[in-house]
Amino acid sequence: MTKHHFPPSNPDEQAFLDFGDDIVSGATPEPQTDLESTFLHIQGTLRQTSAEADAMPADLRHQTWTRVLESSAYRHHRPMRLGLSTPPRRPVVSWINLATLALAAAFILASVNMWSTYDGFDLFGEDVERGPVPTHDLAVAPTTPEATAAVSRACDFQSSIPIFIADEPPIDGPALYLSDNGDLRLRCSTTETGTLLEDDVRSVETYPYPNFVKLSVGSGPNPPPTLLNIATGEHVTLDLTGFTRYLGHPDWSQRFKVVPDQTDPGSWAIYDLETMRHVSLMDIGGVAFPTSDQMSVSMPATGTTMAFASGGYDSESSAFVERLPGADGDILVVQEDLATSHWISLPADFPPVTNFTISPDGSLLTILSRPIMGNTATIGLIDTATGAELTRTASYEAVPGDFTMQWIEGEQEIVYAVGGTLYRLQGTANASPEVLYEAEHKVSLVAQMAIPHVVHLAEDTEDEGLQSLIIFDTSTDEATRVEGKFRHSGFASPLPMVTPLAPLKTQLIAADGTRTWELNHPVTGQPLISAEGLPNATPEADIGYFMYYPPVTTASEAPVSIVLTDTNELLIVNLELAPAVTRTIALPDGVGRNNFRAAQLSPDGRSFTISAYEDDIDVWYLLDLTDAQSAWVEVSGPYPVGFTIHDSNQPDHAPDSDEKIGG
Amino acid sequence: MTDPATIELREIERAQDNPADFAPLYERYVDLVWRFAFSRLGDRERAADATAQTFTKALAALPRYEPKRQADGTTFRAWLMMIARNVIVDDQRRHRETTNLDAPAAQLWLTDTRRSPEEHAIASDEQRRVHEALRKLPDKQRTLVELRAQGLTGQEIADVMGMSLAGVRTAHHRAYAKLRDLLANDFEGSSR
Numbered sequence: 001m002t003k004h005h006f007p008p009s010n011p012d013e014q015a016f017l018d019f020g021d022d023i024v025s026g027a028t029p030e031p032q033t034d035l036e037s038t039f040l041h042i043q044g045t046l047r048q049t050s051a052e053a054d055a056m057p058a059d060l061r062h063q064t065w066t067r068v069l070e071s072s073a074y075r076h077h078r079p080m081r082l083g084l085s086t087p088p089r090r091p092v093v094s095w096i097n098l099a100t101l102a103l104a105a106a107f108i109l110a111s112v113n114m115w116s117t118y119d120g121f122d123l124f125g126e127d128v129e130r131g132p133v134p135t136h137d138l139a140v141a142p143t144t145p146e147a148t149a150a151v152s153r154a155c156d157f158q159s160s161i162p163i164f165i166a167d168e169p170p171i172d173g174p175a176l177y178l179s180d181n182g183d184l185r186l187r188c189s190t191t192e193t194g195t196l197l198e199d200d201v202r203s204v205e206t207y208p209y210p211n212f213v214k215l216s217v218g219s220g221p222n223p224p225p226t227l228l229n230i231a232t233g234e235h236v237t238l239d240l241t242g243f244t245r246y247l248g249h250p251d252w253s254q255r256f257k258v259v260p261d262q263t264d265p266g267s268w269a270i271y272d273l274e275t276m277r278h279v280s281l282m283d284i285g286g287v288a289f290p291t292s293d294q295m296s297v298s299m300p301a302t303g304t305t306m307a308f309a310s311g312g313y314d315s316e317s318s319a320f321v322e323r324l325p326g327a328d329g330d331i332l333v334v335q336e337d338l339a340t341s342h343w344i345s346l347p348a349d350f351p352p353v354t355n356f357t358i359s360p361d362g363s364l365l366t367i368l369s370r371p372i373m374g375n376t377a378t379i380g381l382i383d384t385a386t387g388a389e390l391t392r393t394a395s396y397e398a399v400p401g402d403f404t405m406q407w408i409e410g411e412q413e414i415v416y417a418v419g420g421t422l423y424r425l426q427g428t429a430n431a432s433p434e435v436l437y438e439a440e441h442k443v444s445l446v447a448q449m450a451i452p453h454v455v456h457l458a459e460d461t462e463d464e465g466l467q468s469l470i471i472f473d474t475s476t477d478e479a480t481r482v483e484g485k486f487r488h489s490g491f492a493s494p495l496p497m498v499t500p501l502a503p504l505k506t507q508l509i510a511a512d513g514t515r516t517w518e519l520n521h522p523v524t525g526q527p528l529i530s531a532e533g534l535p536n537a538t539p540e541a542d543i544g545y546f547m548y549y550p551p552v553t554t555a556s557e558a559p560v561s562i563v564l565t566d567t568n569e570l571l572i573v574n575l576e577l578a579p580a581v582t583r584t585i586a587l588p589d590g591v592g593r594n595n596f597r598a599a600q601l602s603p604d605g606r607s608f609t610i611s612a613y614e615d616d617i618d619v620w621y622l623l624d625l626t627d628a629q630s631a632w633v634e635v636s637g638p639y640p641v642g643f644t645i646h647d648s649n650q651p652d653h654a655p656d657s658d659e660k661i662g663g
Numbered sequence: 664m665t666d667p668a669t670i671e672l673r674e675i676e677r678a679q680d681n682p683a684d685f686a687p688l689y690e691r692y693v694d695l696v697w698r699f700a701f702s703r704l705g706d707r708e709r710a711a712d713a714t715a716q717t718f719t720k721a722l723a724a725l726p727r728y729e730p731k732r733q734a735d736g737t738t739f740r741a742w743l744m745m746i747a748r749n750v751i752v753d754d755q756r757r758h759r760e761t762t763n764l765d766a767p768a769a770q771l772w773l774t775d776t777r778r779s780p781e782e783h784a785i786a787s788d789e790q791r792r793v794h795e796a797l798r799k800l801p802d803k804q805r806t807l808v809e810l811r812a813q814g815l816t817g818q819e820i821a822d823v824m825g826m827s828l829a830g831v832r833t834a835h836h837r838a839y840a841k842l843r844d845l846l847a848n849d850f851e852g853s854s855r
Binding site for chain 1: 689702711793811814817833835836843846
């Protein structure tokens, strides 16, 4: 049989496309042509249901979510150093500590918030099935760490080392590279081939702790991740095979990881990457934290003080802290030695605690009752050392989105916003909330930056989706309203994420409705750059395309953020100096907004890498930021480039031979 | 009653402010991304890895994503699937191979466990034929058909694949016309 098909006309093609759209939208039109019949046949065949194909298996689903969160934590975890000065009202700790502590708070807040917002996932829908997350208690403990003696090498571990997937490092200088045959090598100088760190490696990626990388080793299916210290050769395999439950704490911390107990996989333990030691929470607190229960963790990245609690769910799907049988309290406070600990009992008359966070310095614990589906919010402050409740607020009426709170950098106090009012609550006995600011419309604390005494408020406006941005200095009680409008959700999380220092983006709206963008300083609110100020900006340049990067102290400059503009330029934005834009870098030829894919600043601020989609593949480029005359170097094909986290405390090592270590 | 698009826009805004609030979007779309990755890669671990990468990249890029309404929903789904497609392409290039539809993992994708053994055998044979025909399509057309199978509209497919709607319209027609002919020829060939 011979078939004859005439070239389709545009109307025919459009009608067929519309038919397909109708089908995928749920309509059931009768096929009128053989092509439409074919469509239904193909669609039906490919949509054949099976348990495997329809839904991601639960174990992979949960593991994947944890990976996403951990990767997100890495993005936010950069070393910070800043010299911005605001008048201190009380003695404060150093900037570096503040920055670190603030970042720690970010992870705590995000993780604790995650725990309280997971269940049902929908604060707005009405038909969501709610209940505890599914559990499968198949947790497998970490393998015994294979510690080897420290092997000295010529590498400078005080700098970030680029990671490549290549048979040879594509650049001069130190490099960690994984070749096609599975050898992972560390090259410290241009002349050597590199020390073989591990063989049979399938993948290598950055891990957010100094000198560690995350490996997939072996040929078996789904090998557990191995964490390797490239400076010492020590490694540990954290085997979470079959572990499918959400962690209240998705392992945001650098140094400590929450893992199943080595001797009792049904309960939780802590692994310390600094000492490569595994300690059961049972041994620390006297009772086991079962992996079948929800567990929430507040753990500053500094690890000075950590808090653990087990929890359950109420009928409105809020997670809440629940005392473990046999425990001497509700929340276990643990010091970084993983030996010193004590229990804190929640006040008996406090409503169910749905969140808790330890202050950046570890001295105070905030307990928060904020049921997801409820309309109340209550905060209490507890002395971490004694467990005594210092003060608490009244129970505010606040629908979701009407309540936000955060720690004040460098102070023993919190601020919180309810409705149109900003309050301060000090961590002293019987302290009363103090009104700091009252607005006409609702205010929300927006993403917190590690700046002493400075908080950022978004106040609703008549323009839907746009707010006024207010910079509030808690040391002077001065409010600075930034020109222009700020785009911030009116549905803020109760505990805003701590973000790296970065410019604030606002929109300037002209009388005729034309909008242009502007970047403002996060402390002063003054304009840093605007569309008009760009060298190659076109009149029609509208809202700019921004990429904010955590401030990193480059080799030659103060902290910077990097911005990609509509004009296909990268701006190095110095947050201390004027003019703010200290360097403008043209993107490589052929790279622009249309195919720009990803970018990464090395943690030491010395290198910047970008990728672009060219001819159906990712192409990666590397730029040496320490040399103002440097040009982009194409470093590899479709393989991503990463960096190790450098160790500012790590001494240099003497040269060593190409021996295999850490096997 | 707030419409789904408004709810999703709020969720996106919340996630832009706080990565922890990305959870509702993850929960809503993880199966879609997983199915697409699994259909393209045919391997459980690689599909899971691609899914994780997709959401990691999406979360990283979320602050500069400007969501819009589209039809009854938002542009988020197409944006996410565009990221997924790029991740999958990267994965395929890294592995320097194409999806092995004979692999057991891929066969699971084809399996309908609710059928009787006899129905199952017939269905499996038909699924094999369809997948073999699908493999003969140019990659762009094959991707288009697989995105259709995931329930994407023409406009969303255009967004995901970086094509104009007119381009999708033509490619869409050609893809199914080619499949129609391939399946017909296969049937005629097997009948001889």
